[in-house]
Amino acid sequence: YVNWDVKSLLLFTAVFILTADYIKNRRPGSFPPGPRAFPIVGNLFTKIDHSKSERYGDVYSLRMGQTWIVVLNRFDVLKEALVDQGDVLADRPNLPLLQDISQGLGVIFSNGKIWKQQRRFALSTLKHFGFGKKSLKPVILEEFSYCAKEFKSHKGKPFDPHLILNNAVSNIICSLVFGHRFEYGDEKFMELMSWFGKGLELEASIWAQLYNSFPLLMRRLPGPHQTVQHIWNSVKDFIRVEVKEHKHNWDPSDNRDYIDCYLSEIQMNKGQADDTFDEENLVVCVFDLFLAGSETTSTTLRWAFLYMVQAEIDKVVGTSRQPSMEDRADLPYTDAVIHEIQRMSNIVPLSLPHVTTRDIRLGGYTIPKGVTIIPNLTSVLFDKNEWETPDAFNPGHFLNPEGKFVKRAAFIPFSAGKRVCLGENLARMELFLFFTSLMQHFTFSMPAGVKPVMDFRFGITLSPLPYEVCLTSR
Numbered sequence: 001y002v003n004w005d006v007k008s009l010l011l012f013t014a015v016f017i018l019t020a021d022y023i024k025n026r027r028p029g030s031f032p033p034g035p036r037a038f039p040i041v042g043n044l045f046t047k048i049d050h051s052k053s054e055r056y057g058d059v060y061s062l063r064m065g066q067t068w069i070v071v072l073n074r075f076d077v078l079k080e081a082l083v084d085q086g087d088v089l090a091d092r093p094n095l096p097l098l099q100d101i102s103q104g105l106g107v108i109f110s111n112g113k114i115w116k117q118q119r120r121f122a123l124s125t126l127k128h129f130g131f132g133k134k135s136l137k138p139v140i141l142e143e144f145s146y147c148a149k150e151f152k153s154h155k156g157k158p159f160d161p162h163l164i165l166n167n168a169v170s171n172i173i174c175s176l177v178f179g180h181r182f183e184y185g186d187e188k189f190m191e192l193m194s195w196f197g198k199g200l201e202l203e204a205s206i207w208a209q210l211y212n213s214f215p216l217l218m219r220r221l222p223g224p225h226q227t228v229q230h231i232w233n234s235v236k237d238f239i240r241v242e243v244k245e246h247k248h249n250w251d252p253s254d255n256r257d258y259i260d261c262y263l264s265e266i267q268m269n270k271g272q273a274d275d276t277f278d279e280e281n282l283v284v285c286v287f288d289l290f291l292a293g294s295e296t297t298s299t300t301l302r303w304a305f306l307y308m309v310q311a312e313i314d315k316v317v318g319t320s321r322q323p324s325m326e327d328r329a330d331l332p333y334t335d336a337v338i339h340e341i342q343r344m345s346n347i348v349p350l351s352l353p354h355v356t357t358r359d360i361r362l363g364g365y366t367i368p369k370g371v372t373i374i375p376n377l378t379s380v381l382f383d384k385n386e387w388e389t390p391d392a393f394n395p396g397h398f399l400n401p402e403g404k405f406v407k408r409a410a411f412i413p414f415s416a417g418k419r420v421c422l423g424e425n426l427a428r429m430e431l432f433l434f435f436t437s438l439m440q441h442f443t444f445s446m447p448a449g450v451k452p453v454m455d456f457r458f459g460i461t462l463s464p465l466p467y468e469v470c471l472t473s474r
C-alpha cells in the first residue's frame with residue numbers, strides 16, 4: 001500500500017504516459033533521423049525550421065500527432081523525390097479532416113483514378129479558357145478596372161487592400177467556373193469570401209491537428225473543428241445552387257464556363273466503365289479551384305504591395321541590391337520583380353503533403369510505403385547555395401548582367417512533379433496582368449510615419465499581417 005498524494009500521482013501518470021508513448025511510437029528502423037519521438041503540435045511552419053536540416057541533414061523525420069512525417073529539404077532532394085521518382089509520391093496522405101470534407105473527390109485531396117481524370121480535365125479546361133479561344137485575359141483586365149475603381153475611391157488615404165484584392169481574384173475564378181462575377185458589395189459574395197477566410201484559418205489550427213490525430217473521438221466532440229465542416233458544407237451548397245442553375249439553362253453546343261464543360265463531360269462519359277465524372281465530383285472540383293486559386297494569388301499581391309514599398313525604401317536607404325535598370329526595357333525587370341516577390345513571400349512554404357505509395361530510397365535512407373512527405377519549399381527558395389542574397393529582396397536573382405530575364409531552376413513556389421500546382425499558368429497570368437496594371441495606375445506608399453512590417457501569419461498560406469497602404473492615382 002502506497003500513500004500517494006495527488007501531485008505524485010499526477011506526476012507518475014504523466015511520466016508513465018510519456019514513456020509508454022515514446023516506446024510505442026519509436027522512430028521506425030530505416031527511418032531518416034530527427035528530433036526525439038515526442039509529437040509536435042502547433043504551427044508546423046515554425047517547427048520545420050532551418051536548424052533541423054542543419055542538424056539532421058536534408059531528409060529528416062518528425063512525429064506529428066500519431067504519425068511520422070518525413071521532411072524533404074533543398075532543390076536536389078525535392079527534384080529527386082517529386083520529379084525523378086514522381087510516381088511514388090503522386091498521392092496525398094489520408095488526413096481525416098480533409099477526407100471528411102472532400103470525400104476523396106476533386107483534385108487536391110483525391111488519389112488514383114479520380115485524381116488522374118479530374119486533374120486532366122481541369123488542366124485542359126483551364127487551358128481552353130485561360131489561353132485558348134475564350135481567353136481569360138480580358139476577364140482579368142476587366143476585373144482589374146473594377147478593382148482600380150475601388151482603390152481610387154480611397155483617394156490616396158490609407159486603407160487595407162485585403163478584401164478588395166480577395167474579391168477581385170475570387171471574381172476571376174467565379175468568371176471561370178460560374179461564368180459571371182459578383183459586385184464587391186454583394187452580400188452572397190461577401191459571405192462566400194468570409195467562409196473561405198474562416199475555413200482556411202481553422203484548417204491550419206490546432207483543432208484540425210487534433211482531428212487528424214484522433215478522428216474517431218473528435219468526430220463526436222463539439223468544437224471549432226465541427227465549424228470547419230459546417231463552413232465547407234455551406235460553400236459546397238453555394239456551388240450546388242450554381243450547378244443547378246447551370247443545368248437549368250444549359251446549352252451543350254455553347255459551353256460558357258467550367259461548369260458547362262463539366263456537364264458535357266458527364267454526358268460524354270456516361271456508361272463508361274471507369275467514369276469518375278458526376279455532380280458531386282464537379283462540386284468538389286469547383287470547391288478546389290476556389291480553395292487553391294483565390295487566397296494564393298491575392299496573398300501574393302498583398303505581399304507585392306509591401307515589397308514595392310519596401311524596395312523603394314531599400315533603394316533610398318541604400319541597402320537594396322537591385323541592379324540599375326532605369327535605361328533598360330521594362331518587362332524583363334517587371335518579370336524579375338514578380339518572380340522575386342513570389343520567392344520572398346513563399347506563400348505555400350511546405351507545399352501540400354504527399355505520401356509514399358511504395359518504399360523509396362532518398363538521401364541514403366529507405367522510407368517505407370505510406371509515410372507522409374512534406375516537401376519544404378522554403379528550404380529551396382531561401383537556399384544560400386542557390387541564391388546570391390537569399391534573405392534580401394533582389395530582383396537581380398532573375399536578371400543576367402545584360403538585364404535579360406533568366407529562369408532559375410530553384411524557383412519552385414508552385415512545387416514540382418506530378419502534383420505541381422494545377423493553376424500555375426493562370427496564377428502567373430493573373431499576377432503579371434494585375435501587377436503591371438497596378439504599377440501603371442498607382443503610386444504606392446505607406447501611411448505617414450508607418451514602416452512596412454514584413455511579419456506573417458501562417459494558415460495554409462503565409463500571409464502578411466493586416467496593413468494599410470496609400471494608393472495614389474498616377
Ligand code: HEM
Nearest residue numbers: 107108292293296297348351352414415419421422423427
Ligand atoms: C497545388 C502553389 C495558384 C490550383 C498547389 C501546390 C502548391 C501551389 C505549392 C502543391 C503542389 C504539390 O502538392 O506538390 C500555388 C501558388 C499560387 C497558386 C504559389 C499563386 C501564386 C493556384 C491557382 C489555382 C491553383 C490560381 C487554380 C485555378 C491548384 C490545385 C492544386 C494546387 C487544384 C492541387 C493539384 C493536385 O493535387 O494535383 N499550388 N498555387 N493554384 N494548386 Fe496552386
